[in-house]
Amino acid sequence: MRRTRRRRGNAVTIHEVARRAGVSPMTVSRVTNGEDNVREATRDLVLKAIRELNYSPNPAARSLAGAQSTRIAMIYSNPSVAYLSELLVGALDKASKTAVQLVLEKWDDLKPVAERAAARKLAQSVAGVILPPPLCESDVIASELAAANVPTIAIATGRFRANVSCVRIDDFRAASEMTAHLIALGHTRIGFIKGHPNQTASAQRFAGFETTLEAAGITPNPAYVQQGYFTYRSGLEAAEQLLDRKRPPTAIFASNDDMAAAVISVAHRRGLDVPRDLSVVGFDDTITATTVWPELTTIRQPIAAMADAALNLLLRKIRHKKTGEPAEPVDHLFAHELVKRASDAPPREP
Amino acid sequence: MRRTRRRRGNAVTIHEVARRAGVSPMTVSRVTNGEDNVREATRDLVLKAIRELNYSPNPAARSLAGAQSTRIAMIYSNPSVAYLSELLVGALDKASKTAVQLVLEKWDDLKPVAERAAARKLAQSVAGVILPPPLCESDVIASELAAANVPTIAIATGRFRANVSCVRIDDFRAASEMTAHLIALGHTRIGFIKGHPNQTASAQRFAGFETTLEAAGITPNPAYVQQGYFTYRSGLEAAEQLLDRKRPPTAIFASNDDMAAAVISVAHRRGLDVPRDLSVVGFDDTITATTVWPELTTIRQPIAAMADAALNLLLRKIRHKKTGEPAEPVDHLFAHELVKRASDAPPREP
DNA sequence: CCGCAGGACGTTAGCGTTAACAATAGGCAT
DNA sequence: ATGCCTATTGTTAACGCTAACGTCCTGCGG
Incomplete structure (x- = not known):
């Protein structure tokens, strides 16, 4: 007799999709990962099955199999609390959906030497780094992480640099x-x-x-x-x-x-x-x-959305890094909005 | 010849800890999960190995194998940003260390009926809940979670209730x-x-x-x-x-x-x-x-410390729940401190 | 001295996915 | 027809951990 199975709840797995589409799980995996060596007809079959079963890949299994440590660090320093808070909310939300583990680091006013050392050490233990302001401007950190080949995203930096992708507004x-x-x-x-x-x-x-x-x-x-x-x-x-x-x-x-x-x-x-x-x-x-x-x-x-996008980009870069594709830096501009409230009016004297 | 291994970078696994401690991986697992059917001497051996190798469990593997999600929800609502921010920092720090996955929920001004429904739904998907103010006061949420047997901790509630543990100051x-x-x-x-x-x-x-x-x-x-x-x-x-x-x-x-x-x-x-x-x-x-x-x-x-303690308590409760021990609610009082700055002075007129 | 209970610890078999390799089919030049 | 190559798909074995069950050992009553 079979052992008690321990399948959790009722989540649809890749196998069920594969069976329904009449292909192997591997083919399904290829489709969900957007690889291009799948015939158009097969891909459609799989996509149909995915839709019908409302399948979504299990992030835990993914990151386990992918052997990609999904720890992503966010380094902050003297932040505007309001800004940090919204950033955290956005990042955390995305992180919990994709099973990446967010780790927070606080680097307050480090001297360049210490900053370099810290960056080098961090590069050992995480798969990617998010740099909100003001650290997003640090060339020391950026270059150190780039040297260690750790994908990095700067949030809300004012300029676009060659070695770091960024997510910002104009x-x-x-x-x-x-x-x-x-x-x-x-x-x-x-x-x-x-x-x-x-x-x-x-x-x-x-x-x-x-x-x-x-x-x-x-x-x-x-x-x-x-x-x-x-x-x-x-x-x-x-x-x-x-x-x-x-x-x-x-x-x-x-x-x-x-x-x-x-x-x-x-x-x-x-x-x-x-x-x-x-x-x-x-x-x-x-x-x-x-x-x-x-x-x-x-x-x-849109700070929370920017955090979300940053994590997305980072995950893509981490994946690309594995396949060896040299991902060129991205400059993702978000739309801003002028919010009219009560603190402005025409001048009293003309 | 052996296939190319695909072990990720340099992360320490439970097997290495087990080998070093001279026990099986299962015993290590039991120790890290705080189960009590491990002899004191063995436990110490394992803990020593863990410390020496600086081991920390892989959350993806854990949640994949366990079928028990170590997801802990934090529900907030109209928070003071400054408060939320500090709370998040504290909780996230602890969460990344203990490999629990923090999920954030925002429940803004729900009516009791909606709140009850949301709580019931949430209870299905998480192992524990943290309730910062002002939701920590909601008897609806507390009772619903208690009914679903989901461990819950209230942070900074003013009073101690029978069905919810809390972490607060006096x-x-x-x-x-x-x-x-x-x-x-x-x-x-x-x-x-x-x-x-x-x-x-x-x-x-x-x-x-x-x-x-x-x-x-x-x-x-x-x-x-x-x-x-x-x-x-x-x-x-x-x-x-x-x-x-x-x-x-x-x-x-x-x-x-x-x-x-x-x-x-x-x-x-x-x-x-x-x-x-x-x-x-x-x-x-x-x-x-x-x-x-x-x-x-x-x-x-000490908001961050309180968040840390809340997670700790929650983890202990979740564990107890698994072993069937009925954990009675805890009331954890933290020390506050009067911080003297520049906004007070003796009155001008006596 | 035997049998049996129960605690400590080990073994096995997954969890759901993907890396690495294998196999197969079809195409094309020889 | 034969061999070789490529595009597509399948197979197998991990990834790191833990549930469920097995085994061993100790202690104790008969």
């Missing part, structure tokens, strides 16, 4: 659209608070701002531009500076939501009404944008 | 300490902003406040107590109310950091200096506490 265009929006409202004296200088996205956003200003025939005024560091604190200081001007700006475009929130706080402290006396807009659409009052007009990045 | 004592701190500074007119009424922790915190006030000989003034909902927005309104009083409080104790941040914002808008004109203290020590200016004096909850 910071330049987004900033440009926001600037155009402010101009369309009637603003001409627009302040700008830059992001952290170590991130390319900061430069992109500023470039988008300046270019659009010029295109509209407004000469950029250096006195209306302040350096910030993506922190609330730096936003406070920058706002103080901007509002101390004899003719202060009628609108301030901060390079992220945290700094925009700081601007609102300063404005309130000075008795200015937002948006009647001062329009304030942010960038990223993190939770901050909707917690402050008034709610921020900002640029929405 | 909200009453923490609030009491903070109140005593304000009184020690010389404050007698202390405002309080309550948390969301659907969370027991809110009541606990308020009780701690009121009790300590009375113990110090100060009669609680209902006019100094406002209902809040843990949101920044609700904090704004509550603060406006409190500061509109003819004799406004000289200190405001908000039931969480977000509302405390809102109080600071309102104070600034009214030209009050924090802390010279108004002391403001929060609760939770989320990231908000250190982003606002001045930084908040608050109560620190």
Whole structure:
């Protein structure tokens, strides 16, 4: 007599699909993995069976058989919590669906030497790495991982580099659209608070701002531009500076939501009404944008979707790596969106 | 001749551990799963080998072989991002170490019927559930999961219930300490902003406040107590109310950091200096506490450690369930800490 | 001294998938 | 027709782990 079987629940397996399609499991596997050495007719047969049985491959079995360790590291450092949180949610969701094991590493302010060592060590133990900002900018990490042949994806980096794939939005265009929006409202004296200088996205956003200003025939005024560091604190200081001007700006475009929130706080402290006396807009659409009052007009990045895509890309790269195909870096641009809320209005004085 | 082996990189397997310990793989498996039918001496041998080889079980193989998914769900709903983020970091860290697969679910404002259905469905697919606030208060979810015999841990619920284990801090004592701190500074007119009424922790915190006030000989003034909902927005309104009083409080104790941040914002808008004109203290020590200016004096909850402990407890319960032992609910109290920062000072007028 | 119970540990056989190789069919040049 | 090559499909044996069952050994009562 047969042993008690231990098949779990009721999940459809590759064998059932194979039987129904009248082929071997291996052929089914080839179809699900998109290999091209299957005849068109056979492929259709298999696909039909898959649809009929509503089959989906068991990720655990896949990663076990594939001998590809599916550990993927995400390295973060001094993150914006709101950003990290949304990123984690997206990544975790995908990870649980594909049976990859996400491991989190926190590398705070490492010196390049330490960073290099850490990257080298990490490369031993994981199959891929996700680099959210600000670490996505580190050439040290990128080059070390590339040297170790560990697929890497940068999220929301401002530029596309040769050795690392990335998933991002078009910071330049987004900033440009926001600037155009402010101009369309009637603003001409627009302040700008830059992001952290170590991130390319900061430069992109500023470039988008300046270019659009010029295109509209407004000469950029250096006195209306302040350096910030993506922190609330730096936003406070920058706002103080901007509002101390004899003719202060009628609108301030901060390079992220945290700094925009700081601007609102300063404005309130000075008795200015937002948006009647001062329009304030942010960038990223993190939770901050909707917690402050008034709610921020900002640029929405689909962070969770980007995390999802990043994992997808990474998995594909890991697979390609196994087959030896030299996967060339990808630059996956996501669509952003200008979210209009309550922190902007036409200027009081024309 | 042997076929080419396809062993992945360098991961240590259960066989290597077994060989080193001089036992069978099965014994190692029993040890890693905490089964009790292994002699003490043997167990130590195995544990030593595990440590020496730095072995950690392959989750894919585990879930494939076990037919028991080590999937643990964390259900969140309208969370404080800062809180969620820290929670996720802690849970994920532990999860990757113990090879459990964390799945995230977002249940936003479900009606009880829908919530019950969702819980019933979830119970089919996971081995355990973690309930952070505010869902940790839901008796519907708790009872449904208990009925399905799915181990559940509530995080940071205010009270201990018979059917759900929980991991939390002593909200009453923490609030009491903070109140005593304000009184020690010389404050007698202390405002309080309550948390969301659907969370027991809110009541606990308020009780701690009121009790300590009375113990110090100060009669609680209902006019100094406002209902809040843990949101920044609700904090704004509550603060406006409190500061509109003819004799406004000289200190405001908000039931969480977000509302405390809102109080600071309102104070600034009214030209009050924090802390010279108004002391403001929060609760939770989320990231908000250190982003606002001045930084908040608050109560620190070790959120990440609590997530870690929650997973631990859950794993133990899942194991016990397999062996049939009836695990009785646990109430794991964590130590909190009053973190003194820059938002409190003695009152200006005595 | 035997038999038997029960605990500790080992063996076997999968879990569902894919890597590596084998086999087969068809095509084409010799 | 024969041999050889390629495109397609099948077979076998892992991947690392654990459920289920088997075996051995110890201890104890009769």
